[in-house]
Amino acid sequence: MQLPPLPGSSGGLPVQMVLRSPDDFKTLYETGEKLKTAAYASGLFLYVQNDLSYDSPQAHISIDNAKASEMGVTMQSIADTLAVLVGENYVNRFNFHDRSYDVIPQVRGGERMTPEDLGRFYVKATSGALVPLSTVTRVEMRPQANQLTQFGQMNSATLEMLPAPGVTMGDAVAFLQSQPLPPGTSVDWLSDSRQFVQEGNRLLVSFCFALVVIFLVLAAQFESLRDPLVILVTVPLAICGALVPLWLGYATLNIYTQIGLVTLIGLISKHGILMVTFANHIQHHENLSRIEAIEQAAAVRMRPVLMTTAAMVAGLVPLLFADGAGSASRFSIGIVVVMGMLVGTFFTLFVLPTIYSFIAKDHRAAAKSPRARELATAEAPDVAL
Known part of the structure; x- marks a missing residue:
């Protein structure tokens, strides 16, 4: 274990x-x-x-108060007798050959092995007579918690x-x-x-917070609410791919896999940014439709996307074969990010273009607006007459 x-x-x-x-x-x-x-x-x-x-038997001693009072046996005398004979109480120390030993008075082991042996002990009554414990007590064996x-x-x-x-x-x-x-x-x-029960809800909150932050940053960058949705559409798919090794039993959902999942959100979003940015640029400058723009963007950006994934996976492969102290934590991070990147890259190349063609913003209309023409004129280089 x-x-x-x-x-x-x-x-x-x-x-x-x-x-x-x-x-x-x-x-x-x-x-x-x-x-x-x-x-x-x-x-x-x-x-x-x-x-x-x-399953731990314990001897329970019941005292007949009436008979004990009749014979002059007190509760204190019974307790003191049992404490001395079977209590294994330390009373003193003695030195022998320059070594110190504890003095523990008790009955010999063979004379205290069964509950019946307790009844053979004698207790001193107030009159000075010795009374067998079996006369005033009853011993019963009961199971006790361990x-x-x-x-x-x-x-x-x-x-x-x-x-x-x-x-x-x-x-x-x-x-x-x-x-x-x-x-x-x-x-x-x-x-x-x-850890699973306490951090289960925290993991969901962390994912939602990470998605909201990335969405707001992308919305500010693209000046649109639809383009960030297209970029982040592959995030749930990549996370599903990252959870496959956990479902197969190669790792558990712990703090290290959670770190890997949050990291995966940012890494897989980069692929969507590459494709959506290039598709918007083509729409704006070449006056292409969304379908034509994303088809051309997928073909042109496929190599950068694959190279980014290959570099990331190659850098994480050593974590999968790590050994020694802390190898389990490194493996948990590596397996989640590697599987998430592989699955997320596949969906980025084949699913994201479909989503883009349906819900992405049409940047041809923005290119024809007076504001866009004014900006284009301001950015154009001056031509000497």
Whole structure:
């Protein structure tokens, strides 16, 4: 199991579901076992482990108060006797051959192995007589929780799960979130599942913010709201291509793949800018229709687009074969950007021209406007007579 590369992430299996409840640990254990059974039945998980179990036997000593009072045995004397005989309490230290040792008084191991052995101990009554503990007590074996943990100041149990091959983190978390829970029981997450749940919405907000910023910059550059839409039409398609390796299980949706996806938005937009800028220039100066302009732009700009993609992919290939410390993070960034660039370039060359022919601005009309003629005259070089 590869340890998480991010600081603050807990180790262990990728999906860790924390059940929190004000109820006792027995109820919490039963809830965890029901979820464990449902997880196995779903076929989405190869391994499910509940860290809370009730397989630890514990001896419970019940005191007959009436009989103890009758025989002059106090609760304090019973507690003191058990503490000395089986409590393993440190009382002093002694030196032997220049070494110091702890003094821990207790009964021999063979005389305290079973619950019945506790009844053979003697406790001193107020009269000075020695009374067997079996006379005033009853020993009963009960199952006890192996650990008593709390999460967020509430009793907790953690289910660690390993998704089956081909099962994404989103599918695993969505299934667990759909399971019914008793009233008062809440869920938290650890490990990779915590990062997925906390940053899922943030990723969408980051993408939307990046798209809005790029759209506003392009709208100011092209002085149009339709041309930026044409340029950004390949962004969702490129992102879909970048998510294919994640769907195949080569990487997970983590902070590094998110960085790669945001970077991909800016890189793939450059291809659209190259084609749309050249098509607008042809419309303006050669008085061509949108279809004719984008056809010529696709043919002329195909080589720069392919060379840009080839250079970018070649620069990222070393990340795909990196090894050593941090190789998983570099691979996550590389695989997302490489696949996104390849798929986005394909759609830029074949899909963007179609979208341009339908919704792009007709720059022939702008070229015929008085303002355009005035600017063209101002830009024309002076001719000496």
